[in-house]
Amino acid sequence: MGQFLRDLNASQQVAALFVIVFGLLFAASTTAFLLSLREKDEGAQADRARARLGEVRALLRTSWVMMTVFWVGWALGDVVATTLFGLVAFFALREFVTLSPTGRGDHRGLVLAFFVVLPLQFWLVATERFDLFTVFIPVYVFLAIPVVSVLAGDPKRFLERNAKLQWGIMVCIYGMSHVPALLLLQFPKWGARNAFLVFFLVIVVQAAMVTQHVVSRRFKRKPLAPEISESFNWMSWFAGMATGGLLGVVLTGITPFKPGQALAMALIACTAGSLGHLVMKALKRDRGVPNWGAQGHSVTGASGLLDRVDGLCFAAPVFFHSVRWYFGA
DSSP, X not given: OHHHHHHSOHHHHHHHHHHHHHHHHHHHHHHHHXXXXXXXXXXXXXXXXXXXXXXXXXXXXXXXXXXXXXXXXXXXXXXXXXXXXXXXXXXXXXXXXXXXXXXXXXXXXXXXXXXXXXXXXXXXXXXXXXXXXXXXXXXXXXXXXXXXHHTTTOOTTHHHHHHHHHHHIIIIIIIHHHHHHGGGOOOTTTOSOHHHHHHXXXXXXXXXXXXXXXXXXXXXXXXXXXXXBSSOOHHHHHHHHHHHHHHHHHGGGGSSSOHHHHHHHHHHHHHHHHHHHHHHHHHHHHHTOSSSSBTXXXXXXXXXXXXXXXXXHHHHHHHHHHHHHHHOO
């Protein structure tokens, strides 16, 4: 099988990757559907089992959406891929803003964020203006947002309102824009295999976070920050990092990295993703909600899209700049 895959050209290898991933998603979705048909007894244990199955099915639905976005983007080219990730950023920012109360003085800033900053940031990515797209938001937009807000003449909670909008732009737009940027990096003698790089980032980050969650449930330890997350402790965190790092080494063959480099890049991505996810949990606790979907249902219908991609939003820029700096891609 390994020799067969190596004999394929770059496009065929990426296509084979998607066939494998969609096959695994289909098998997992079928299993979850069959489990949902089983009759369960009443009681607290049965309710917990149904709740866990509901979480798994919600995660699978979001995984289908994200993998479909990856596949369509790869099939139709880098420009379409960048546009699709822009839509993901749009809906993620919409979720963030929906659960963050806004006032009259915020309307101009919101229009600027959704209809100027977001498309302009992804246009800079699509046109490979790397030096500008990396500073556009943290420099120019962060200065423009309070200026636009102050011109509305509403000083009430001015600092809090602007910080909230800037934070949403940074996570949802700036962070997500670095995912399609990976498709545009150039590595000598590697060919058009950048979709593998996106897959590498997503799979190691998700594997680390899932492992952390499972270990924390199986082996109860004192949470590091119980008011923010009951599942975050050093044991589960190190288990997640180890899983993500080892998986990165296993996936070395689909990347331009050597095994040691793959381990380092996987650990960098997993660290940023897991700690970013913890930060987003703190923001949710501040807003008094269990997830970014209102009462369990997001404004996108994806059961909290931002819950599924928040770790990726933190990991993508750190991973992108680490790869670009080290390899000069």
